[in-house]
Amino acid sequence: MADSTLVFLVLGATLAAFVWGRFRYDLVALAALLGSVMLGLVPGDEAFRGFGHPAVITVAAVLVLSRGFEYSGVVDLISRQVLKVGERLFLQLLVLVGTVVVLSGVMNNVGALALLLPVAMRMARTHDVSPSLLLMPLAFGSLLGGLTTLIGTPPNIIIASYRGSVTGESFAMFSFSPVGVAVALAGLVFIVLLGWRLVPQRAGKASTEAMFDTANYLVELRVGEDSEARGLTLRELQQKLKEAVPVLAVVRDDRRRAGHAFFGVLREGDILLMEAGPEEMKLLEDKAGLHLGKEAEDDSEENDEERGDNRDGQPQGGRTSEHEPREARTASTVADNQQEQESGRKANGKSGREKKGVDTEGLQLVEAVVRNDSKMINRTVAQLRLQNQYSLHLVAVARDGGRLKQRLHEIRFRPGDVLLLQGDESELADSLSTLGCLPLASRNLTLGQPRMLLVSIAIFAVAILAMLLDLLPAAVALSAAALVSLLVGVLPLREGYQAIDGPVIVLLGAMIPVGEALETSGGATLIAEAMLAWGSDWPVVVTLAVLFLLAMVLSNIVNNAAAALLMAPIAASLASGFEASVDPFLMVVAVSASCAFLTPIGHQSNTLVMGPGGYRFSDYWRLGLPLSLLTLSVSVPLILLVWPLSG
Template sequence: MTFDQTLVLLILCATIGLFVWGRFRHDVVAMAGLMACVLAGLVAPEAAFAGFGHPAVITVAAVLVLSAALQASGAVDALARGVLPAEAGRAASLAALTGLGALLSGFMNNVGAMALLMPVAVQLAGRIGLAPGQVLMPLAFGTILGGMTTLVGTPPNLIVSAFREEAGRGAFGMFDFTPVGLAVAAAGVAFVALVGWRLVPARGGGGGEGFETGAYLTEARVPEKSKAVGMRLTAIEAELGAANAQVAGLVRAGLRLTAPRGALVVRAGDILVLRADVEALAEALETLGLKLEEEKPPAAKDGERADPERPEDEIVLRELVVRPGSRISGRSAAELLLRARYGLNLLAVSRDGQRSMGRLGDFRLRSGDLLLMQGPAEVIADFASETGCVPLAERELRIPDRRRAMLSAAIMAGAIGAAALGLLPSAAALMLGVLLSVLLRTAPLRSLYTAVDWPVVVLLAALIPVAGALEATGAAELLARLVVGTLAQGDAVVALGVVLVVTMVLSDAMNNAATAAVMCPIAISIAKGLEASPDAFLMAVAIGASCAFLTPIGHQNNTLILGPGGFRFGDYWRLGLPLEILVIAVAMPLLLMVWPL
């Protein structure tokens, strides 16, 4: 092993370790790996940022913009209203919803498809008598599966195609992924709709009536006339026990006590930090005569959105879930200036499994958190749209603008058709679609840049040169020899299975695009070592990278349902593990038939 090979493998291991640790954002970790390669002399400084002009990166950004146009025009809502049955049993309803999610994910960003269908899933759970999580997890897995069916369905497919082109075999076509991907997705959707949902823990109440979303951490002030004044905490906790709530802390004179003594006497003006679900919260407040710390009529400055004269009956409570990549992720409620900027109150935050979370205003939000917001319904809706949150309350589907919906669908279909027929490369065809969307105004111009998931773009652009260094130094070939000689012992079929399984394992622990970028050069080297066609190995990487079903961190859609489903980290494998075994069983023979070794 040469010095450069040792160095690039150390950098790669450190990068993967940071991905798995999850302490830093994926794009930051990827850029750190790139800079380490530059400083070590493994990547030329002038080539460090060539990845930003890579066709795969451009294609990902274009797909995201075109997906936003489909969403904004209401085309997806119209499709959902036409496809989802109004009256059907559990199996048919789940199959229709999950199948629709998979279909949409084949042609648009799967996180966007998931966000659009989440409120529909919550309503469906109530109608068919299931806990929301038992519908949300099948939907999340269905949207992930649907991405593997086309070239533009998910970033790993674009990365795989780019590596094939760099290997001198030309890029994969738009529907080259379909024979294997469609069969795997169809089998997966059928499994989760007919059997798999039974494996999902029923967190929260069945029937969808005020579903449990995990306990909220809420601040309640003790007024002068409150029953709690003069009571000891032990007595207060006994009162709250009947309401299924508990005291998680106390704030007095700005000082927070995270574990106050039971003998402590509560005074007027104290703030009790309560842990209660959304149903028990009202009962807990009423029991002791407490007032929510932020429960005041929203007031805004001149020119702000909220109207202080708005009638009381127009002020509503709404639950929002923070999407992965939301611009409020990592920021505290105080930093957001919700009252000053929007005229909204943040009443509570829910993060399952975490009990002591500090003062509500100082609590830093992250993807998957549930927010209990108070304010005018339309202002909350605007806030959700602008900040990347998903409303979970019941809503009517948007009435689509027929002209814009038809135009956006036609533009997407035309761009995909041009790429599929070879009239233009995928990046050029889809970027032409973006240009037409701008000129025909099928999406608001202000959403042109906000629709792009910039952390994913940066991650891809940074990892492409790192993957190039892995190949240029011979480290990929070294790993390939290890796999072929030690694990596969020269058997190409076994090696193919090893690539598929290793990619699936990595994808459960780190970003799927990063997994594809790391595994592609290794897969190509394995194929060369076995004197086999690399196509089957690259397709195995594409399938494996789209199979992050064991953890909430493997894919953004898994993170998105963590709070609304009331899930814990270990809940995903119960459905995810059988699904991954099914994927292997379906994909392996198809890979060998469609892409012979």
């Protein structure tokens, strides 16, 4: 069997695995590399050469520098300015999307989105705007901004390195700017003036209470004399129940202790503030002997009297409460207390005994979204040991904009899930960072040292200057900048290592040799010849448009870096077939590989906003399709103008 046929079989299986999504894309890429080695398509002694490729080193350095910007106070600076724009949606979109476009040009676009996502959520809550109107434009803006410079997005770095291997000279830092800036501005204008109207509006998702509906689930349960929970620790209670029912606080002697920090045994009279629905409350009553707290019982009796119930519990309708289903009584009691719970949240320093309703003040609840590279993906609470290892209580999980009704211990986390967590304020930031979660609440978590802002900017500026003056290659200059940032304390060394996105590095390192095999086996030439035969009677611009569409579709179903790696050899073969300069063909791939606007899986930015925005899979193409066509119509003519076919 010919090598080109074997390459096509390997790539076909790889793409199918990417689309299936059962295994992470880095594992799929590594399997493709090892399979290529076993089939003789990649020499064994060159199998892991891709991990030392300049593109891989450059991507890793940019990720470290981006995290340095986060730690140096960029978040606080941006938040203060962006939140001043007022209530007009037009201005909110203009400032948010415009800011992320600019930031994405000088740092990793996922990092830029991570900076502004909490700001957008806070803005939505402050002005009572559905976050769905802000978050998808914000994500697409981060992709557009990545087009403007070499370091804005991995496809640009890959294409620049590939040009170096073909022509001996790589694209420079701002080689992408003439076309990228024009496309980004056109996309920004379209999104702000018209595109946002195509985004589905998900009402009522701007607040924790609306998304998770916690008012209907927070209840006070008392440990009685005969309660089986008496004498148990909270961990032993959960083991007895075989259910991770979160205990948010324990009230004892009019003093409330946060559940995640309570390690003693339960006593008679203790009140547990718990997150439990009717089914969980039935479980707690049956297996642990916990009952509604005294105040809740009094409220329930008063409400019963208002509905005409007598002291014997005999309603006027003739049906005894004894025969009423326990779930219905529980749900009714919870519903009766909803209004009082709202006022209870606003009371400071009062325990559950001193007031009616449930007081969540000071419990340090935080929302966080699961990133694509999170260690939580496809794992459960028990597997992660959230309580023991990270001192975190999982209170609720929202997916696709709505609270999941599954038992918490049954949930396997997915990218884009929004979690409601409780933990110690001093440890929340570290725990969320280690788990790979992005906090969505108002930025009360101070993650950096604002004094280092000028230092981080100066280090980055020196690296850019060294690249512009051809003093150092991009990989060396940016790696040196990352090293200096770590040495001077812009960010801790541990954070520097965590900033390096392992799955992306493995993907690039594994797919670079596979992409080279596509070229050396003649597979890229076969594809190019087929395209040449089909488009021989058409102008070259039509072939460029087809190349754009192929790369764009590919980037929406696989990682955009993988799309660039696979399409670059095809673009070079096409240029050779037309006896034209390779530059316009490579630029088309660079732009189109970043146009992952049609699906939530094409780019991490799209996945990150899916949960907080309440989007469905089919929502993305409504704005993404016209934006993709706009990008095509603007970029291809400009590419031919800036990078002529004659070279």
